[in-house]
Amino acid sequence: MNGAVLIVMIEDDAGHARLIEKNIRRAGVNNDLVHFSDGASGLNYLFRLCREGAKRASSILILLDLNLPDMTGVEVLEKLKGEEHLKRAPVVVLTTTDDKAEIQRCYDLGCNVYITKPVDYDRFAHAIRQLGLFFSVIQVPESK
């Protein structure tokens, strides 16, 4: 993933957001990262980004938590994959829920990766770091 990719994190828990950010950085991922604590503001930003065009980052990667306060993560996912310009942006669902039905639902709706946040911090940190390494090798499509 090249340095121009913008990571958009939609995560309502400030603590989780901070931990995720720390560990991504520790994995050596230095891309810009923006954080939104509810679905609406995240979506607004993303839609504005697409409409404003080339000035902003051409590639986006989304980190999405499902337990959002104003709408479910699944709704956000649906909207993202429904939007012409955003549907190719990779979505990594990163959430506490490990319900199988939920996982299936997300993949059905087009999420690219589903990760469950473990409570055990070592495993958590390890997972995020692996995610970071994953980011460093994947190709993220241009979102126009």
Next chain:
Amino acid sequence: MLNRMKSLGGAKLPKAILAPLSIKARWEITLLLLAFAVLVLVVITTAWLNERAQDGRDRTVALAHLSNKLGELHLYIRRAESDQRGYLLTNNQEFFDSYKQSVNSVMPRLTEIKMLHGADSQLLHAISQLQPKLKEKLEEMEEIIKLFAAGKQAGALRAVRSGQGQQLMEAIKVFFDDIQTRQSAELRAQLAHSGRLEWLLLVAELCGAVLVLGFSTLAVILLLRTNKSMRLAQQELGTAKDDLEITVAERTEQLRASNEEIQRFTYIVSHDLRAPLVNIMGFTTELENLRNDMLALSAAAKGDQPNLAANGEDAPPDKEEEALKREFDEAVGFIKTSIVKMERLIGAVLKMAREGERPLRPEPIDMTGLLQSIAAGLAHQTQEAGASIVIEPLPSITIDRLAVEQVFSNLLENAVKFLRADEPGRIQVTGKPAGRSAVFEVKDNGRGIELKDQRRIFELFRRAGPRDKPGEGIGLAYVLALLRRLGGSISADSEPGRGTVFTITLPMQWSGEEDKRASA
């Protein structure tokens, strides 16, 4: 039980079913007994009348016979006379023989009549008057014959012409006519009497028939009434049953709704509880990582120059620093272990909630085979603990395989875990059918459970006895929840220090209907 039914269904059961023999019933029984008695009476009367009628008929026949015999007697005497006349006229031996035969029959016949009808005094009297006349006539005829036989035809004819024989015959005829008249009168009387009897008999039989019809009608009416009241009672029972079913359906619906709520609640709670745990765990670890930096900073703040030993290496660390490090580590250690424990508990609650949602599928299961495979799966633990598991032949039942597997896995794992130190563990699983259920027993000779704990162990997160083995106190609560869903039950009986027996009851044929309704 009646009160409970009333409060459940709100319908009242008809009193007629419940009250002991009421007045109406007593009346009905009396009436029927009376009818029976009357019919018996009618039968006896008819039989008696029949006897009498039969007697009458016999008497009539006897009278007719007598008439007959008297007629015969008269005939013999007349024939004798005509034979005699014939002989006198023709001197034909045939006439003589016939005369002899007739004459010889007369007296015996008379004697016979006298004997048979000895009871009839009037007849005897009449006969006693007839008899000498007959004798006279016979003698007279005999004399004439003798005269004739002796060749004195003239004398014989003279005797005949004298008319004495004629007179005698006339007298005899009169006697006979008399007797016959009397007999006829008697016969007519007897016939009249018989007629009356027969008429009485007919009346009695008609009465009997009418009574039978009457009582039959009565019986039919009573029967119809009983039927009607029974049908009414059945209707009311049906209504009560319907009401009950409605109430049960309502309660099941309520149960299902509240079950659903509990499931969602458990699910939501466990996930919402997890999120903060992630933070606590994460930042505690971050704190650990910051520890050294913080301590170094505080040490530098204390003194301006670093502590250098004579040979240039770092000086031995500060005693205070060491103490602070230890206390810090201890605090963080406790925080971490508590979080780990909480995570496990939440995991257990989540697992139970999930299990409650899984749709159960009944299938026929070879229980012996299932238990044997569970025991085989525990081979490692049993070997380590020096225990043995024996599976006796078990009845096959139709039930959800996974649920039953989890129940018995749990119980057997516990049995292997909580053995006695001094005795090689021996665990036995037996089972037998009991009506519509199957009763299984998991018996061990382990450390046992105190009486006060024997119900507590089925509560979530509760354990009993010394805490020397790992576990969160989840297993038996989970087993109980599973068994509830399957329509079964479990109980524990134990002697501390000797062993424990868990008794598990399961339906032989689990249809899954109640569970479907409760969790649909």
